Amino acid sequence: MVGRLLPLDPIEEARRQWDQRWPGGATMAAATSIMRAQQIVQASVDEALKPYGLTFARYEALVLLAFSQRGSLPMGKMGERLMIHPTSVTNIVDRLEGQGFVRRRPHERDRRTTLVEITDAGREVMDEATGAVVACRFGLDFLSEAQLDQLTSLIRAVRVGSGEVPA
Amino acid sequence: MVGRLLPLDPIEEARRQWDQRWPGGATMAAATSIMRAQQIVQASVDEALKPYGLTFARYEALVLLAFSQRGSLPMGKMGERLMIHPTSVTNIVDRLEGQGFVRRRPHERDRRTTLVEITDAGREVMDEATGAVVACRFGLDFLSEAQLDQLTSLIRAVRVGSGEVPA
DNA sequence: ACATGATACTTGGACTTCCGACTATCTGTC
DNA sequence: GACAGATAGTCGGAAGTCCAAGTATCATGT
Secondary structure (H helix, E strand, O other), rough: OOOHOOOOHHHHHHHHHHHHOOOOOOHHHHHHHHHHHHHHHHHHHHHHHHOOOHHHHHHHHHHHHHHOOOOEHHHHHHHHHHHOOOHHHHHHHHHHOOOOEEEEEEOOOOOEEEEEEEEEHHHHHHHHHHHHHHHHHHHHHOOOOOHHHHHHHHHHHHHHHHHOOOO | OOOOOOOOOOOHHHHHHHHOOOOOOHHHHHHHHHHHHHHHHHHHHHHHHHHHHHHHHHHHEEEEEHHHHOEEEEHHHHHHHHHHHHHHHHHHHHHHHHOEEEEEEEOOOOOOEEEEEEOHHHHHHHHHHHHHHHHHHHOOOOOHHHHHHHHHHHHHHHHHHHOOOOO
C-alpha cells in the first residue's frame, strides 16, 4: 500500500486536532489556507518579476500608475488603492524612483502632497513584466475561470465583512 | 491597519482596466483578493494576540508544539510543518525562548539537531490566546460554515497544483 | 580510516511591513 | 485673521522574511 505512505494534508491534519479541543475548526482551516495561498501567489509572481528587478508590491504600484489617467497619483491615493500603509508607499516609491521607474513631483495647489509619476522606463519595464506575470498565471494555473471567480467572490464577502468595501 | 471604506471595489476596478489590455483578468482579481484576504486574517489575529505578546507566526509555532506528541520538535521539522524558512524558525524560537514559552534542548543522538520544547508557561499562554483567536474568528466572521469549506477546498486545489500536497 | 557530501542550525545583511512620532501644510470656525 | 484640528508625507525602530555563507555534525563509499 504505497499510496498510504504519502503525507497527509497538514491543514486537514491541524483541523482534525483543533476540532478535538476548540470550536471553529473550519474557520481555522480557511484562515490557514488563505495564509498559505498568499505565500504561493507571492512566490510565483516574485519569481516571474525577478528578472525585471521588481517585487509584486512595486509592480502593483507601477500598474496602478500606468492605469491612472495622467500617469501620476498622490502618494496617499496610491496607498488607498493598493491598500497599504503610508510608510510602505514611501518605501516603494523610494525604490522605484531609485530604479528610474517613477519620479516625485510637487502638487501645484497643495504643497503637502507629492505626486508620483511613472516614467517611460517605468512603462516599458511594466509592459515586459506583465508578460511574465500573465505567463506565470499568479500561481493559480490549476483553477478554472469559474473557480477563480468563486474565490474572488468568497473573499469579497470577507472584505465586505471587514468594512473595506461596500456591499 | 489600512481598512477604510472605499467608493468602489478597487479589485473590480483593477480587473476592468486589466481586461482592456491583457488576458487573465479573472486570475489577477483572484490573486489580488488572496493577497488582501491574507492581510485581513493576519491583522485580525495579530490584534487578538497582542495582549498576550504573541504574533500569528509565534502562536502557530506554539500550537504546533502543543499538538506534537512529546511537546517538542526539531527546528527543521517545525519549519517544514509551518512552511517557513529555517532562518525564520531561528528567529521565532529566539523570541519565544526569550519570552519563556519554549526552550531549546539538545538531541540525544544527533548533536546537529536542536529540539524545541514548549514550557508550562507556553502551554498556558497558548490556551488563553486560543480563546481570543477563536473569538475573533480569524477575521472571517461573515462567512458561513459552507463558505469556509468552499474557500478551503478551492485553495486546496491551488496547493495541490503547487505540488505542496498530494491530490 | 578518511575524504566527500549531505544535513542542521546560526549569523549577517538586505528588504518589506507596520507603528509611533514628527514636520509641514491646509481648512474650517470663531 | 488666527488658531485648533485634520491631512500629507517622512523618519526611526521593531518584527518578520529570505538569501548567502559559515560552522558543526552525521552518513557514505572506498
